Amino acid sequence: MTLFLLMIVAHVLGDFYLQKNQWVACRNTHHYASWGLCKHVLSHLVLLVIAVWLAGDLSAKAWIAIVLIGFSHLLIDIWKSYQADKLIYFLLDQLFHVLIIALAAWVLSGADIEQIKNQLLSLLTVKYLAIGCAYVIACRPVSIAISIALDQYTVQLKDKQTGLASAGCWIGYLERCLIISFVLIGQFAGVGFLLAAKTIFRFGDLTKEKDMKLTEYMMLGTLLSFSCALILGWWVNRL
Known part of the structure; x- marks a missing residue:
């Protein structure tokens, strides 16, 4: 080695x-x-x-x-x-x-x-397999699930979607993987820091738009993403 x-x-x-x-x-x-x-x-x-x-x-x-x-x-x-x-x-x-x-x-x-x-x-123990499953599930599958869950609200905000193509998906992947990592190493303060950082970056967009629908939509998406990641991290720790 x-x-x-x-x-x-x-x-x-x-x-x-x-x-x-x-x-x-x-x-x-x-x-x-x-x-x-x-x-x-x-x-x-x-x-x-x-x-x-x-x-x-x-x-x-x-x-x-x-x-x-x-x-x-x-x-x-x-x-x-x-x-x-x-x-x-x-x-x-x-x-x-x-x-x-x-x-x-x-x-x-x-x-x-x-x-x-x-x-x-x-490496093919329950521990490592569970960790691998958590990260794999946290990316594409959770992204699709959140997209389906928010579909009825997404159609109401078609004119508001001016961001980079696919950037939202990658942000979701990264944030969920980071949250799982924080949970696995017991650093829950990192989860709070990540949520605070995302809120700060989004705050300017939300206050500029002054659109209640957009604010609620972003909050709902963020909370769903964080919840899924926390559940996956908890599941791995239980195993």
């Missing part, structure tokens, strides 16, 4: 702190013929060597792993250079990098398949 974490730190430093904007622009323009990409991969290799050295394993197998990680990083970044600048490609890019680092760390650690299997099975 120490080696894996050190390699992740090296990856984060190389990808997000040492990589210059000029290198990224060069990569996106020249793709595999980019000098910026070469510099980026070389910086990654140096950081990986330092990470493996700190972990105390600079064996021949470790050097091979470093070279393979660097080569895979080059291929992944070349693929990324042909993709649009969208969140999905950014997440896929990082996922590929982390999976390869995890595979290399696993091989270097000498762990066998049975040990990896036991570690994965240890």
Whole structure:
């Protein structure tokens, strides 16, 4: 685990702190013929060597792993250079990098398949499954349920919907996930802070509109969202 974490730190430093904007622009323009990409991969290799050295394993197998990680990083970044600048490609890019680092760390650690299997099975307990279910349910399912519950009021406010498309859904996802997190760690003050912060940000809109329907609609949506998240958090704690 120490080696894996050190390699992740090296990856984060190389990808997000040492990589210059000029290198990224060069990569996106020249793709595999980019000098910026070469510099980026070389910086990654140096950081990986330092990470493996700190972990105390600079064996021949470790050097091979470093070279393979660097080569895979080059291929992944070349693929990324042909993709649009969208969140999905950014997440896929990082996922590929982390999976390869995890595979290399696993091989270097000498762990066998049975040990990896036991570690994965240890996560499939009621506790972790319940936590995962709570977060999954809190996003899309609860959002749809609240939308259906407020549907009869939404039609009365069609002319008031001037916000960013889908922003309301994402705000709901984040607030419910935060509330569940606060409940699970016993920080109920965080729930109060979140409600107060949302109220402050909404206060200007509500007073500007001076519309009782809109005020009641926002209050109802917020209370439904908070209630669902609190119930889910309570349910996980009970389990």
